[in-house]
Amino acid sequence: MLTGIMEVLSRKESLSMTQLATEVGYSVRELESALEQMEHMGYVRREILGQACSPGCGIDQCSGHCEGCGFLSTEAFTFWVLTEKGQIILSQYPGR
């Protein structure tokens, strides 16, 4: 299951959680649990990217640091990516 998820993550095509759950044949809840465990073990990383300005240029400090902060959306995107440790283990995994 975990290696199956990592296999999918190592491919080039990105997926939504529902698409990944369908692909690996588990429920979204099982998938979330497995991803959290792999995050804990350091094989995947949860990243939250907002359209906010990067560090040092937060929404609250727009005027001083960042020209167009005020135009940005506050939407944050959460996604999971394979870490370097995950990529290494997958590339060396027996049978691959």
Place this chain on the structure above:
Amino acid sequence: MKIALMGNPNVGKSTVFNVLTGSNQQVGNWAGKTVERKSGIIHRANEEIELIDLPGTYSLTAYSQEEIVTREYILREKPDVVMAMVDASNIERNLYLVLQILELAPRVVIGLNMMDLAKTAGITIHSNKLALALNVPVVEIIAAKGQGIEEFLTEAIRVGKLKKDPIADDVPYPEELENRIQAMERLLSDTIWATKYPLRWLAIKRLEQDPEIGQTWKSIPQTNQRNRSTDPCCDPGDPVKYELQESVSLPGEALLQAYEAEGWSKDHFEMAVADAKYQYISKILPEFRVNENPVKRTWTDKLDEWILSPFWGYPIMVIILSLVFWFSFVASAPLGGAVSEAMAWAADVIVVIMQWGQMPEVIQSLVRDGIFAGVGAVLAFVPQIAIFFAFFSLMQDSGYLARAAFLGDRFMQLMGLHGKSFFSLVSGFGCNVPGIMATRTLEDPKDRLITMLINPLIPCVPRLGVMSAVVAAFFPGSRGAFIMVSLLLLSMLLVMFSALFLRRVVRQKERSAFVMELPLYHVPTMRNVLLPTWQKTYSFLKRAWTFILVASIVVWVLSSYPQGVPMNETWAGKMGGWLAFIGQPLGFDWRIMVAIVFGFTAKETTLSTLGILYGVAADASQSIAQAMTGAMTPLGAYTFLVVYMLYIPCLASVVTTYKESRSLGWTSFGVAYNLILSFIIGWLIFHGGQLFGFQ
């Protein structure tokens, strides 16, 4: 008797601990750790029981202090029984820890908490079947209501008093892993370590090369601790202190090296063991869990089938964006016209007041031909910008924006860039500066550089505003929306082309995919749409009254001096004359060239400059766009739009690119690339259009 209370965080352990121990608690830290240690004394049937509330953890590896503390307690203190709390509403996650506990401690009782929440979610857990599946006693509890807690303890005491350890079922590991575990078990079975740890667990940890195994600690009981219930003033201190006595390497090094040569590294063992546990959980779940509300396809699922479809997703996105642009930049054009007229009327009123006050002519000209013509031209498209922001917020609050961004990843794939690059590009629609800064999240420096260099090709909001004003003048009605969408598609196409081109210049790593969490669709709320709309529009207005005002005054000075000469002989006119040779092949007159140059300071300045140079305020009956229609053909306007959309980024973007790339060479390359690309594409469109008979 010693009982340990274990479980995932937020599973209700503290509630059970508090109910059972009441005020008879001791709180401190685990020795050498910043992890809280809680213990309490319970008396049942003339027996004193020490209950330890171990820190909440998701597993028993050695990745956090909580995990190490929990594991070390079980291994060193060897409690008589473990009360393992499980959240029935999230049993998949919780059983992973239970399986690990079962490898460490033979006497375990499961407390199945939050059964009420599980029932509300339509999940029924058959506790008797769970007990059979794991061969472990299970007690149903609702800790928040105090139900089942005493029964949980009674069962734990019963198990703790058993004469023989119960045998829980082992997790079945794949044969290739099982053989290796057994080989390690054989190797370790005759060592002293086998007397300290459960053999199977020890073998697995040895294969995983767990750093904590092999350490010997000495415990030193502390006598000066205080009972917090009677002395709540301060930290009671550690009940026991541990000192590291020695750290030795366990036997099996040769075997580990042999496995390593076969491709079984410590990480492989760790992953294979975790994988097998998750597969086991997935296999036994249907034996005891019934989901009475099997996951029905929600509206979100049904809509996503279309919206995220590789075939339908893009046409749907084009339709949605076309509608947004039509409403924002075409349907709202009369509002922009009304603002223009209001500005012209205000300019007239102020000039009349100034004439009445006998203000010098030069001041009157500055206010009318500089400030009102410049700032007014920018303010005229505030309604369009506000409507665009409102639609943007609508897309965000409904959940569509995340999906549009997700679809954008396929573009990145075509370009060979990391999916995260598209977040930078999406940010670029707001403003290129944070878009460039957002590339910091890309690990590969070459990926970063390419994304940074292509970001200015995405039209930011000020550019979209200027473009909408020109589109509204030259392409009235529905044509305007199609023109805007065509420009946007051209921008996307050039982003792709440029990324592919830059990949040849800057070689970068293979991209990898990601899994994105998408929000549910929902009906947007007024507050979530109107508040961000106001905040963004306010930001735009603030720029108009600060930066654009100053720029307008500068342009007015340049276009008014020397006084008494025709405009094409003023400083601005002369500057335009020098640049005319660049603009002529594209059909641009000197005023357009001057406006393009001023647009480098801030993109809106192009419009304020055009307002001043076309003398909009001098003729209050016409807007900036109307004034331009007399000086340009629709083909010329489209060429201008393309060049304007693509040419050098604004000053702030250039400075940010330099700061982020720390390379004057790449920054200069980016500026030159955009400039050359914009003029080449503009030339192709202008002359190609003429060839096809467009005017």
